[in-house]
Amino acid sequence: MLTSEKSITVNKIGGANMSKLDEVLNLVRVLQEQNEAPVLVVSAFEGVTNKLIAALDELDRKDYKEEDIENAFRPIMLMVEEKIKEFIKSSRHARQALAHVKREMDICVTVLMTHKRVTNMLAPDAKTYQTRDKIIAFGERSVVGILEAFLQASGIKAKSVNDVEYRGNGKRESKSELHRGIQRGIAEAIDPYKDEISEQVLIIGGHVKGVLRGMVTEIGRSYTDTTAVDVTVALEKLLGLSVDSTVAWKDVDGVLSSDPKRLDPAVNKEIVHHDVSLSEGMELAGANSTLMQVDALGLALEEGISLSLKNITKPHEEGTTFHVEETTTVFPFKIVMANRREDTISCKIPGMAVGSGFAAALTKAFADNDISINDIMTSSTTIDFTVNLPPDESDIKELRGRIRKTIAKIRNIEVNGEVHKCDSKWHQSNNANVVIIGDELRNATGILSVIAGVLSAEGIGVEMMTQTKEQRKISFYVNHKDANRAVQSLHRVFIDKDGEFGAKVKKGMDATIEKFLK
Numbered sequence: 082m083l084t085s086e087k088s089i090t091v092n093k094i095g096g097a098n099m100s101k102l103d104e105v106l107n108l109v110r111v112l113q114e115q116n117e118a119p120v121l122v123v124s125a126f127e128g129v130t131n132k133l134i135a136a137l138d139e140l141d142r143k144d145y146k147e148e149d150i151e152n153a154f155r156p157i158m159l160m161v162e163e164k165i166k167e168f169i170k171s172s173r174h175a176r177q178a179l180a181h182v183k184r185e186m187d188i189c190v191t192v193l194m195t196h197k198r199v200t201n202m203l204a205p206d207a208k209t210y211q212t213r214d215k216i217i218a219f220g221e222r223s224v225v226g227i228l229e230a231f232l233q234a235s236g237i238k239a240k241s242v243n244d245v246e247y248r249g250n251g252k253r254e255s256k257s258e259l260h261r262g263i264q265r266g267i268a269e270a271i272d273p274y275k276d277e278i279s280e281q282v283l284i285i286g287g288h289v290k291g292v293l294r295g296m297v298t299e300i301g302r303s304y305t306d307t308t309a310v311d312v313t314v315a316l317e318k319l320l321g322l323s324v325d326s327t328v329a330w331k332d333v334d335g336v337l338s339s340d341p342k343r344l345d346p347a348v349n350k351e352i353v354h355h356d357v358s359l360s361e362g363m364e365l366a367g368a369n370s371t372l373m374q375v376d377a378l379g380l381a382l383e384e385g386i387s388l389s390l391k392n393i394t395k396p397h398e399e400g401t402t403f404h405v406e407e408t409t410t411v412f413p414f415k416i417v418m419a420n421r422r423e424d425t426i427s428c429k430i431p432g433m434a435v436g437s438g439f440a441a442a443l444t445k446a447f448a449d450n451d452i453s454i455n456d457i458m459t460s461s462t463t464i465d466f467t468v469n470l471p472p473d474e475s476d477i478k479e480l481r482g483r484i485r486k487t488i489a490k491i492r493n494i495e496v497n498g499e500v501h502k503c504d505s506k507w508h509q510s511n512n513a514n515v516v517i518i519g520d521e522l523r524n525a526t527g528i529l530s531v532i533a534g535v536l537s538a539e540g541i542g543v544e545m546m547t548q549t550k551e552q553r554k555i556s557f558y559v560n561h562k563d564a565n566r567a568v569q570s571l572h573r574v575f576i577d578k579d580g581e582f583g584a585k586v587k588k589g590m591d592a593t594i595e596k597f598l599k
Contacts, residue, residue: 089279090325093328093329094123099124100128103168105228118278121228124221128160144201150190157219174231178230193212210298217296241286264314265315268319287304287305301374329390333390335391336354339572343569349576354401355400360407360520378403387404388402410521415521419567420469424484425507438496442494450490452468454466454467517555522555534589538590
């Protein structure tokens, strides 16, 4: 293996932090003072991706011209230009950054005009997502040149690696092969600079071009998290370099016991968990948490790589490390959260009571429309499927379009050669999914009864409670209006250890037991 006096670290920087380039500069200086050779994997400036999506929505299904493109993208250019003015005081480096941004915008115009020759549809569906992906890539492709110029103006040697391209076999591949193709592209782009990695900061955009259906479709909006893991794998396995750590720098202190926005500061105090298993992290991401991208955690688990999550404004603090192995604390679980961005589809088929193969047929129908299922709950004649909603309204609309097609398809569903009537009900964001996560749940005997007691004491009704065989997650549904109160109450008993509130719950549970004993 190639060695270096400095330890190589891969550092993902989120969009909110990229919007504060002075924080990035301070981080780079701290890392270099710690004798690290940082490789930066960066997101777009905060808000840029949303504005890019809004611009695409504005142009969708219109006979647009170059002037219309310029008007739609003007808010984005103004935002980016303001960032250059705010942070880069050297006129030479400011011109360098602006020239880079304009080149990237010219690429967007060319892509859109080329696309128009085929169709003017720019909505997020299978036929147009490649075009959308190329436009969304502007966020990362522009910011790497700006950060390069900013660091250089600040006296730090930096080099942007801007043309990272997927190197696959040209057809739809498994997730593992998808990442192999991304890693090959990363290694190819970094290879010319690998001998200088200790001498200059390498900057890589989180977007990788040429992915068949695009990074957003294949991996999701927070794909930069996953790219950082792919960079680590490419450096180690393909370029023979040793990576000391892979860190996601965001604006949070680490994995908290709950989202502070859902807690009541009068009765709850969130805690930071410094050690969490990658499996716990995947459960957290599967419940629609945006702390870490689920593909990043899954890839890290597959490759045996520990990930860290730290606050960029507190670079010397411990943060959270996601470990390959299980982790435990003094609490009965680590996290309680509520996912309020979820739809539920209930499918009632009387024949399920006496037949087999219905779950397989229904889940295949969802898979055929590329819909990922979060939870599946079954009874004798009914199966409930829950689906996480993406953050963007246009993507929600597109996803719900695919759900609508699926419901139509399963209205008369064939199972084992027979056609069965399926009565489907679609509940759009009516309920909140409350999720409890922790490796500790394996040993938390009786916790389900206490959870039920806490919710009963607060007058909160529960639907569809499940616990996985691995006993790492408990999931149930409440009315979305009760979501915060459910989280606060459970946190109050199990994390805050509030004895007074616990006594109230115990009294209520005793009264409930007495009622049923009569």
